[in-house]
Amino acid sequence: MNTAALPRWVVAVAVVGGLFLVLPLVAMALRVDWPRFVPLVTSDSARAALLLSLRTSLSATAVCVVVGVPMALVLARTSFRGQRLVRSLVLLPLVLPPVVGGIALLYTFGRRGLLGSSFSALGIDIAFSTTAVVMSQAFVALPFLVLSLEGALRSVGTRYEAVGATLGAGRWTVLRRITLPLVLPGLVSGAVLSFARALGEFGATLTFAGSLEGTTRTLPLEIYLQRETDPDAAVALSLILVVVAIAVVGVAHRVRPLDRLAVTAAGTPRRRAPEAVR
Template sequence: MTRQPTAPSATPAWIWLPAGFGALLLVVPLVATVVDVPWADLPELLTSDASRQALSLSLRTALGSTALCIALGTPMGWVLARTHLPAQRLIRTVVLLPMVLPPVVSGMALLAAFGRNSLLGGALEGFGIRIGFTTVAVVLAQMFVSLPFMVLGVEGALRTQGVDHERTAATLGAGPGRVLTRVTLPLIAPALRSASVLCFARALGEFGATITFAGSFPGITRTLPLEVYLVRESDMDAAIALSLLLLVVAGVIVAATHAQPRRPV
């Protein structure tokens, strides 16, 4: 006798109250931001020199840090998922630590490593290479806080995928490099795309580590989140307009992350 699938249980009536309250706490501030936007002055506010510089810098540095996250995070995720290292749990904890560190602490850690008075930073200064309080520092700060998202996404996708396809390709004569490029990476491509988008979003919104490690110099290190923070002291309308811009970009990123391609029926 064929067993019939169990019907989903009914939703308890009381659960709608906390769910609705939580939704309101998320939606109301966003709606309030849109309502407060000075729509008549919006084009002028968004096209000012400071706004354009900050937006351009944010996009360029976020793209650069995302590229670094892909180049470094993909191998790191592969190593954590496919190898057995001594103290692997400790290594994974250290790799993922920037996800939970306060951003300003991440900035202080980068400053301690690459600042002018640090051991490594001082050695680089001797070769004429300065990192702290430059555009490079912005990229490093964004990468430091974004990289765990790529590592976690790749490792999770590889563990979920298993190794059956890779073993099959290996038994057919494919070398490790060919298996990686022709089998493994195509299989986890959706996870790679999602992780890349999340890295870009995290980098675009980074504030604490950036201002601590890179400072706030117009056209050099002042990204859009920093511009919003500084402008709000003198021009709240401009700050709201720039916040709306970041809100729209974040919305597009979230939508792209969760968009699923339609499969033919």
């Protein structure tokens, strides 16, 4: 590692910051009861919570992709009055306490909520169901995808899109054959980060969906409950969640960097871009 260009105090502070992040994980790993690790993480409640977390997180990520891609396109490729306010509202879940988000969802989709009362009259109850878990996770994870994809769209610019339009390609063709392939790394990275955020969601899920084993009790909720009754099980399950999170973040960082993609898009034109609209 070459640190010649940096003052020594900068490196020292960076090391302290890294230790601040790493040491708690090391301490947790040292606290694990390794002889009982496998039985602790393979109990019926633990397996049910893990499978539910993975299933709902994947569903929430799919919701984020379906809804977030159009949102990012509108924010990055259009201009309208109040756009800054809309962007602030889209990113609001990033700074809101998750419990506040859960309360907002409850008073919107609960049985006596703004929309939930109408759904309840039709025999559809959303709150305290698996659907509520997916909605809670999607609510807190959606800004990660929108933010990542909007940044990618602004980085690649509109050069190839303009070329496609001048060659006679329609808006849908330009979007499908030029825009989305150019920002695919940003889309994948945003989806992976959204999945990671959904997997670790706790506050909004507990408030809006409750903690029903096999139905709404995700792995973070199971860890919280086990902390009171069996601390060893809580530590073991926490380690599983940490390992999964590290793997997810590793996948996100293996995606081709956006700055390199932007240079490619803005530099020497490739033949493939014009051919894509034929």
